[in-house]
Amino acid sequence: MTLDLLQFSPEVAAARAAGTAIVALESTIITHGMPFPQNVEAARAVEAEIRAQGATPATIAVMGGRILIGLTDQQLDDLGQAKAVMKISRADIAACIARGAVGATTVAATMICARLAGIDVFATGGIGGVHRGAETSFDISADLPELGETAVTVIAAGAKAILDLPKTLEYLETKGVPVIAYGQDAFPAFWSRDSGLKAPLRMDTAAEIAAAQLMRTRLGLPGGQLVANPIPVESEIPRAEINPAIEQALAEAEAQGIAAKEVTPFLLQRIFELTEGRSLVSNIALVLNNARLGAAIAREIVKQRG
Amino acid sequence: MTLDLLQFSPEVAAARAAGTAIVALESTIITHGMPFPQNVEAARAVEAEIRAQGATPATIAVMGGRILIGLTDQQLDDLGQAKAVMKISRADIAACIARGAVGATTVAATMICARLAGIDVFATGGIGGVHRGAETSFDISADLPELGETAVTVIAAGAKAILDLPKTLEYLETKGVPVIAYGQDAFPAFWSRDSGLKAPLRMDTAAEIAAAQLMRTRLGLPGGQLVANPIPVESEIPRAEINPAIEQALAEAEAQGIAAKEVTPFLLQRIFELTEGRSLVSNIALVLNNARLGAAIAREIVKQRG
Amino acid sequence: MTLDLLQFSPEVAAARAAGTAIVALESTIITHGMPFPQNVEAARAVEAEIRAQGATPATIAVMGGRILIGLTDQQLDDLGQAKAVMKISRADIAACIARGAVGATTVAATMICARLAGIDVFATGGIGGVHRGAETSFDISADLPELGETAVTVIAAGAKAILDLPKTLEYLETKGVPVIAYGQDAFPAFWSRDSGLKAPLRMDTAAEIAAAQLMRTRLGLPGGQLVANPIPVESEIPRAEINPAIEQALAEAEAQGIAAKEVTPFLLQRIFELTEGRSLVSNIALVLNNARLGAAIAREIVKQRG
Ligand SMILES: [Mn+2]
Ligand SMILES: [Mn+2]
Numbered sequence: 001m002t003l004d005l006l007q008f009s010p011e012v013a014a015a016r017a018a019g020t021a022i023v024a025l026e027s028t029i030i031t032h033g034m035p036f037p038q039n040v041e042a043a044r045a046v047e048a049e050i051r052a053q054g055a056t057p058a059t060i061a062v063m064g065g066r067i068l069i070g071l072t073d074q075q076l077d078d079l080g081q082a083k084a085v086m087k088i089s090r091a092d093i094a095a096c097i098a099r100g101a102v103g104a105t106t107v108a109a110t111m112i113c114a115r116l117a118g119i120d121v122f123a124t125g126g127i128g129g130v131h132r133g134a135e136t137s138f139d140i141s142a143d144l145p146e147l148g149e150t151a152v153t154v155i156a157a158g159a160k161a162i163l164d165l166p167k168t169l170e171y172l173e174t175k176g177v178p179v180i181a182y183g184q185d186a187f188p189a190f191w192s193r194d195s196g197l198k199a200p201l202r203m204d205t206a207a208e209i210a211a212a213q214l215m216r217t218r219l220g221l222p223g224g225q226l227v228a229n230p231i232p233v234e235s236e237i238p239r240a241e242i243n244p245a246i247e248q249a250l251a252e253a254e255a256q257g258i259a260a261k262e263v264t265p266f267l268l269q270r271i272f273e274l275t276e277g278r279s280l281v282s283n284i285a286l287v288l289n290n291a292r293l294g295a296a297i298a299r300e301i302v303k304q305r306g
Numbered sequence: 307m308t309l310d311l312l313q314f315s316p317e318v319a320a321a322r323a324a325g326t327a328i329v330a331l332e333s334t335i336i337t338h339g340m341p342f343p344q345n346v347e348a349a350r351a352v353e354a355e356i357r358a359q360g361a362t363p364a365t366i367a368v369m370g371g372r373i374l375i376g377l378t379d380q381q382l383d384d385l386g387q388a389k390a391v392m393k394i395s396r397a398d399i400a401a402c403i404a405r406g407a408v409g410a411t412t413v414a415a416t417m418i419c420a421r422l423a424g425i426d427v428f429a430t431g432g433i434g435g436v437h438r439g440a441e442t443s444f445d446i447s448a449d450l451p452e453l454g455e456t457a458v459t460v461i462a463a464g465a466k467a468i469l470d471l472p473k474t475l476e477y478l479e480t481k482g483v484p485v486i487a488y489g490q491d492a493f494p495a496f497w498s499r500d501s502g503l504k505a506p507l508r509m510d511t512a513a514e515i516a517a518a519q520l521m522r523t524r525l526g527l528p529g530g531q532l533v534a535n536p537i538p539v540e541s542e543i544p545r546a547e548i549n550p551a552i553e554q555a556l557a558e559a560e561a562q563g564i565a566a567k568e569v570t571p572f573l574l575q576r577i578f579e580l581t582e583g584r585s586l587v588s589n590i591a592l593v594l595n596n597a598r599l600g601a602a603i604a605r606e607i608v609k610q611r612g
Numbered sequence: 613m614t615l616d617l618l619q620f621s622p623e624v625a626a627a628r629a630a631g632t633a634i635v636a637l638e639s640t641i642i643t644h645g646m647p648f649p650q651n652v653e654a655a656r657a658v659e660a661e662i663r664a665q666g667a668t669p670a671t672i673a674v675m676g677g678r679i680l681i682g683l684t685d686q687q688l689d690d691l692g693q694a695k696a697v698m699k700i701s702r703a704d705i706a707a708c709i710a711r712g713a714v715g716a717t718t719v720a721a722t723m724i725c726a727r728l729a730g731i732d733v734f735a736t737g738g739i740g741g742v743h744r745g746a747e748t749s750f751d752i753s754a755d756l757p758e759l760g761e762t763a764v765t766v767i768a769a770g771a772k773a774i775l776d777l778p779k780t781l782e783y784l785e786t787k788g789v790p791v792i793a794y795g796q797d798a799f800p801a802f803w804s805r806d807s808g809l810k811a812p813l814r815m816d817t818a819a820e821i822a823a824a825q826l827m828r829t830r831l832g833l834p835g836g837q838l839v840a841n842p843i844p845v846e847s848e849i850p851r852a853e854i855n856p857a858i859e860q861a862l863a864e865a866e867a868q869g870i871a872a873k874e875v876t877p878f879l880l881q882r883i884f885e886l887t888e889g890r891s892l893v894s895n896i897a898l899v900l901n902n903a904r905l906g907a908a909i910a911r912e913i914v915k916q917r918g
């Protein structure tokens with residue numbers, strides 16, 4: 001009965017029928033990450049990258065009381081220009097569908113929808129985490145427990161350095177979430193390849209990552225994996241360059257009394273300005289990089305599942 | 307085999323057979339909230355309100371190695387005068403049943419029992435939350451994770467303002483719990499209609515709340531919803547009046563070295579005294595108000611489920 | 613298909629076929645707790661104690677892409693001398709199996725494997741907990757949420773007093789984990805019989821503990837129970853003696869800048885030195901004591917299940 005709620009695009013429906021690799025993509029990056037038409041252009045570029053790597057992209061969003069698994073050109077254009085879009089997570093996805101509203105899926109909601117659609121792999125930019133100051137604010141993203149509950153391998157470039165990364169890693173360890181650095185020992189920090197923290201696990205091939213997810217499923221363990229894929233060298237903003245911008249943005253937020261849900265958008269905008277736009281260029285590069293790895297892992301899962 | 311553990315009252319058994327709306331009620335309010343006989347009188351008034359709204363009340367408690375779903379007049383009288391009643395939550399409900407003790411169900415335990423009995427809606431006063439000082443005490447009610455795991459819609463007047471409400475809302479967001487203010491934008495604060503905090507979701511009809519719970523179930527998401535129903539205007543103690551009493555009670559608790567599990571009963575007793583009994587009158591009014599809304603939501607769920 | 617991953621020793625396979633009592637044991641105590649050959653000697657002594665109490669020991673470890681449920685003499689010797697053994701928890705057990713590495717199971721991982729193997733009871737020394745300083749480090753063992761999710765009764769001598777015990781009890785209460793002191797009211801503190809904290813539940817017989825676990829299962833509640841079994845009087849190091857050693861070790865760790873994962877091994881080594889080896893003698897005594905109680909509970913579960 002859940003399947004009635006899912007509306008597969010023709011492209012995704014064909015991939016499902018053929019049993020070929022599919023990579024889920026989120027939609028808040030489209031509705032809340034960039035202005036139109038850059039958002040739609042970036043989304044199309046990411047989808048094209050996945051196709052080029054032999055997999056099918058499935059951008060996920062909520063519209064008209066259903067969950068779209070894969071957007072048509074028209075739907076992507078509509079979403080890119082939609083107003084008053086709900087940014088949905090585990091807490092509000094049901095309400096959004098029930099009221100027929102337009103919803104853009106965060107990492108947590110995209111994982112839920114991917115799982116419902118039988119998609120094992122989801123490529124994104126960064127995941128939410130434990131916010132700086134969470135020891136007193138208790139502000140922790142719903143993305144973190146979701147990784148412990150929903151069986152989807154999420155490829156991200158780590159978590160943004162505006163978060164508290166040591167606490168984010170501790171939280172994931174407590175929840176039993178595998179955190180896998182790809183091709184290096186260090187946990188990457190979104191714009192930078194190295195956060196200065198060691199990742200709990202390291203894997204160097206898509207095959208190994210796929211095997212670990214399949215083994216987790218065989219063990220009957222719920223939950224997915226976080227693959228922390230470092231941004232390509234040529235696109236990174238090294239820690240020594242990005243950290244001063246982050247510190248300055250944080251100081252300004254505090255000085256100006258920016259609080260609660262306004263903090264993250266404020267910080268990202270200020271980092272964009274302070275890096276003269278490099279942070280956005282890096283952001284697009286890392287999403288493309290994650291899409292490539294996501295396609296490779298999705299193909300491996302299809303192959304290993306046999 | 308679980309059903310053997312449930313003992314339905316004749317009234318609830320009849321409602322189940324007829325497929326009509328049922329609203330669960332907890333029993334700690336009876337055993338730990340008020341003295342006899344006011345506790346039994348209040349419980350009967352709440353049950354009567356649910357019947358007047360076209361639904362069947364099911365007060366839940368543990369006795370004689372079984373879970374009572376609906377109490378007879380005699381059982382309610384007995385419970386209202388029982389001594390040494392365990393106040394049970396998720397952690398100790400099994401032990402209480404196994405040892406044949408009398409147990410009064412908190413929000414978490416009532417949710418568990420309601421779910422076992424197939425009851426979708428539960429009306430109460432306030433829920434437990436993140437305690438003030440939890441950043442160092444780690445004192446967080448088991449009611450909060452329960453809302454993320456057990457599929458029951460809980461109607462409460464928010465959480466008591468003696469708790470840390472901003473942290474409580476953050477915790478619920480992290481756990482993916484829908485928090486729905488009924489008929490207003492603000493999250494209510496038990497005795498007051500407005501906590502000063504915005505609720506994540508707002509719904510204005512029982513039908514919308516019922517639809518959201520049914521959609522959550524269709525999505526295969528575990529967990530329920532918290533409906534935060536503001537106390538009626540005529541019964542509220544506005545923030546400007548109740549907050550000084552809360553602050554004074556907190557200061558006295560600290561000065562007198564009241565700690566751990568003694569804090570909440572001490573605060574409630576002092577607030578009762580400082581408001582010259584108004585806090586208890588408000589408490590009964592808001593439970594009746596929640597019972598009314600619970601009945602309406604329960605009827606909507608029956609109707610929509612078809 | 614999960615069962616393919618399990619390799620039962622001949623002794624455990626026989627017990628399963630006969631339907632007799634089995635007690636799971638962890639393996640990090642072997643690989644990370646003591647040097648060879650004392651580790652293997654201690655492990656054999658614990659196994660012998662379980663056999664003497666009429667149950668079958670099942671020491672659990674990961675080797676060769678499978679989960680060993682019960683080790684042969686040869687496998688135990690090999691594990692006792694193995695190098696570069698992964699210390700596995702929920703987050704990395706799947707990766708360890710998938711890559712064919714050798715893994716020693718912590719409390720969380722042993723619970724997962726015991727559950728897969730249909731073993732209800734697991735005896736260990738102490739469980740992980742909330743670390744001191746967790747209010748800023750967020751360092752909380754994955755053992756704690758595991759107790760809320762995986763249906764295994766764990767017998768431990770409480771949690772080590774190097775942890776933050778009040779926070780550990782609060783965390784377990786929030787997660788709905790039954791914490792049962794055996795034969796006394798106080799929650800024990802590993803080397804000492806009394807932590808100064810009251811346990812939420814007290815049970816005086818193996819039969820009562822077995823009945824509570826079976827009731828929890830009947831209720832459909834996931835998760836196990838923590839049985840906190842005080843160290844025998846003759847082996848305990850009373851609080852007044854052990855606490856100064858703990859305080860000194862903590863102070864030295866801070867002075868020397870010991871951080872993160874190095875803290876616990878450093879503290880245990882210093883406490884070993886400061887107590888002139890008594891802490892290790894106590895440790896072995898309490899594990900044997902837990903093995904005895906574990907066997908009694910396992911036999912009761914077999915009996916009550918009928
Ligand atoms: Mn947040
Ligand atoms: Mn508490």
Ligand SMILES: [Mn+2]
Pocket residue numbers: 173751752753
């Ligand atoms: Mn840790």
